[in-house]
Structure formats: C-alpha cells, structure tokens
Amino acid sequence: MAYVVAAYGVAWAIHMIYLFTLGAREKELRQSLETLKALGRE
C-alpha cells in the first residue's frame, strides 16, 4: 500500500511543482505588464 501511496503522491507533487512554476511565471508577467504600463504613462 505504501508504494501505491508513494507513486500517487509523487505524481501529485510533480504536478503541484509545475503548477507553482506556472504561477510564479504568471506573477512575473503581470509585474512586467504593470512596469510597462508605468513606462508608457511616463
């Protein structure tokens, strides 16, 4: 049972790591957008 839980846990963890990576990139893009808007207003 421990092996099955470990396998499904690892699959879940890999997806979560990738989702966090996507989230961090999204945040970075939004910050760039704000910076660009500020640049455009200057």
Next chain:
Amino acid sequence: MATNGQLPEELLRIPQPPAAKNWVRLWASITFALLLLGLYEALIGAPTEATMGIYQRIFYFHVPAAMIGFLSFFINFLASIWYLLKRSPRADALAIATAEVGLAFLSINLTTGPIWAKPVWGIWWTWDARLTLTLIIWVMYVSYIVLRQFTPSAELQPRLSAALGIFIFAAVPIDYMAIRWWRTQHPAPVILGGKNSGLDPHMYFAVLCCEIAFLALMATLVRFRYEQEIVKHWLEARRRGVLLTQGELGVTDQGPGIRS
C-alpha cells in the same frame, strides 16, 4: 498597419493577459472532475490484479503519464516544423509549452516506474532498452529547456529549439517500440500490444478514465503555458515599442506604444 519598428503585426492583435485567462476556471473545473474520476477508478473502481496485487494500481497513472508525455512531445515536434517553415511566434510558444508539459508527465512516468518496480521486480531500476531510452529522452528534453534559457539571441533561440525539438523526437518512437522489438525487463505492452495482450474491461475503463483526465490536464497546462509565452512575446514587443517611441534605442518611431 504601421510596422512599429520591430513589432510584428501578429503580436499587436494578441489580447492582453487578463482577457486571455477567462477560460481557466471552466477548464480547470472540468479537468479536476476528470482527475477525481480517474483517481477513483484507479484506486477503487478497477479490480485488483491477480499476480501483482495492489501494486498494479500504479499502472493507471504510470502508463497514461507516458502516453500523454509522448503526445506532448509529438505536438512539440509538429510545432517545431511549423516554426521552421513559417517563423510563427505562436508555433514557438506551442513548442515550449508542450516540451515543458511533456517533461512533467514523463517525470511522473519515470518516478512511478521504479516505485512500481521495487515491490514487483525487487529492484528500483535496470538498464534495459525501455527504461534507458525513456531516461535519455527525459534528459534530452531537460537540455531543450535549458538551451532555451541560455540562448541569449531572441532570434536564434526559437530556431535552435525548433531544430533540436525535431531531432530529439526521433527517440520517442524508438522508445515506444522498444518493448516490441527487444526482450526487456519491462513488461510487454498490454494496450495495442497484439493478439496476446489485453486487459480486463474494467481495467481498460480505468486506464481510459486516467488517459482522458491526463489529456484534459495536458490541454489545460499547455494552453496556460502557451498563453504565457504569447504574452511574454507581446510584452517584449510592446517594451521595444515603448523604448522606440521614447527614442531610447536611438530610433525615431511613431508606433502606438502603450495606450492604457
């Protein structure tokens, strides 16, 4: 339409990030429901296999992860050809999105495999054709992503990636056929494996549920990542537009720049 210095016309038509993300909630909900169904079928719904017992349930995530990973790499291969033919930034965005998502799925396949192998074979790993080729493919797609990060030229980066994407995909069909061509420690195929292969109908249903759930997850992740890459292109082009309108690059340009 004005060319706006180096601003590609196609990128000017791309929507801003907030407008592009309206689909996320709906797609994520559908994907989550499918994943729950897949998980239920894999852990509870499908019957326990006679020889391997409960450990065989790892199969329901292990195999679909490989199939969806390989499908992602196939789309990467097509997008790479599309990029080299048309130089489309959309093709480049699709290529990087599918490479990353494919790598995530292949990572699941490569980690769940040894966890399944240990109680069934008594070893975590063996250097047979299937396992070795899968590991090589994983390393090559990691190299593909690292190469993109470390290629400084904006023009060279997608071209190099596209060429590499086409070449490294050649290993994928060989890996797929490895358990058909050669005698390996890895089991013979039970899906599309010929007349001596097959699964219990309920096991088939469980695999199918997980395949569809992973396919939906792949589509969601690829689309999300694709839009991020498009927005990145758009931001870079707009930034160039702002710099050009401000004359910071020493070029006079009457392009639109940032209006909002």
